[in-house]
Amino acid sequence: MDARERLVAAMADLLWERGYVGTSPSAVLRRSGVGQGSLYHHFRGKQDLAVAAIEANAEVLRAAARATLLPDGHAYLRLERFLLRDRDVLRGCRIGRLTQDPEVCSTEELRRPVAETLRWIRQTLAEVVATGQARGELDDAVPADEVASAVLATLQGGYVLARAEQEEQRSTAAVRGVLALLRGLVRPRDDPDMPAGLEPPTHRPDTANPGSHA
Amino acid sequence: MDARERLVAAMADLLWERGYVGTSPSAVLRRSGVGQGSLYHHFRGKQDLAVAAIEANAEVLRAAARATLLPDGHAYLRLERFLLRDRDVLRGCRIGRLTQDPEVCSTEELRRPVAETLRWIRQTLAEVVATGQARGELDDAVPADEVASAVLATLQGGYVLARAEQEEQRSTAAVRGVLALLRGLVRPRDDPDMPAGLEPPTHRPDTANPGSHA
DNA sequence: GTCTATACCCCGATAGAC
């Protein structure tokens, strides 16, 4: 791992933990073990390095979303798998947290990759919903984009609630809640290979256990 | 308004806009028009002033929640009123945003008022849901706390999505989505004064228009 | 109570040797 990569990795971690205004170049140098000179050789400055680090974090997020959403199947189960993916809840979302940073929001170069990543995830979720609606798995009276937005927002808000109380369980409850609500969209099917327990009025109080992580 | 109040008000605004690590005492002094000496006369320092300011912001939030939730009525409509309250979406949540601040999360005195405020709102929402379930207005197969957590998380996550793209509409979509999902919990009633259009399978594509603010 | 002056440190960036 060369100096440039070490700098990006260290900045990516610090952006996740402390945000942009909370991260100083010297902290990046300490964590990466790289010297001052390397930073300003490979990058124009803090902001330039941060853009590279945000894009690195974004790719981690996109890869995880792809891994949980790509396998085809019943739309509800695809969303469930996405929502129940193992997450480091108390650490927060490495991209979502940046939306609370004043410098990120007021600097186009910093905000753009954040916006694009969240938009991509939302649209990917919306495709899952729309596909499910087209197949008759889900009620199609609700716009797919609104369902997708609610799902992603619940996840992002779950981080907020969990971090506030420093209890991962607070995120789990929100996710379980939105999953229960999503089951209200599931339509009955004559299809014999429909997942068990997905008939609409059943709210599966504890069938799909979220486990310790949510 | 005396110096002390001006300091608290200025710090409260800056915590909302820039968070704790992003706010310096000198910025507070500039905004409040108060001198350096007053700050360190009335408060032990930045952290002490921030605690007072967080509690001021918390009270604003609790008052707004009380105002939208207290009026009795159908549980779904109470939640809808809470979710559709006029909000300064792009500014974010004056309490929720602090959960993304590294110093707030690692300092008990700063985190406690944040945690207590969000917990109070969540529990208040859960009471609304539980009351609705007891009255037969809402399906009681889903734990009230999980529904409340999902509602609050959607709101908090809505700020994240809206700030990322700098479009208030991104929050509106999430709120509309969770409202549509909540309507799946509404139970039919023989009661003649039941709100129109709340029969379960109906997803009211556009009846309850969220307006420009969400 | 409020003011100005000052201390000390770290921030983000640059210079120039190697």
Add this chain to the structure above:
DNA sequence: GTCTATCGGGGTATAGAC
């Protein structure tokens, strides 16, 4: 490419006059 030295500025807090 990477190092150390250094810069100007601002952060947080204290001192002491008024």
